[in-house]
Amino acid sequence: QDSKMAHQLWMEAVELGGSKDAHYNLSQSYSKYHKERGVEKDDKKELYHLEEAAMLGDAAARCELGFYEGERGNWDRAKKHWILSAAAGCKGCMERIKRGKKKGAVSNDEYKKTLRVHRKSLNLT
DSSP states (O other): HHHHHHHHHHHHHHHTTTTTHHHHHHHHHSSGGGGGGSOOOOHHHHHHHHHHHHHOHHHHHHHHHHHHHHHOOHHHHHHHHHHHHHTTTTTTHHHHHHHHHHHHHSHHHHHHHHHHHHHHHHTTO
């Protein structure tokens, strides 16, 4: 019941102008991983809210969009999502970019630029 209430509150937050957190949480509500929230799985709604959260700057949503694109074979799009997520501070995506560089899928220039921005976002410079 608390999960259903949370879902409803996130819906209201989105209707009032939205926030990256509300969109991200709604995307998770509609995903296959959160059936316990009492919400039917809905891939279109999950993707919509992931995209909205990513556009509002949510690094986790951006990272998940990278996986979404990768699962569909859209590796250039996946890489772009992971670069943006790493630049926003996602350590997991920075590791993916590092592995991509080792495999030749990420250029040295892309890697260096992403690493520089990643470190800056984490105040490591």
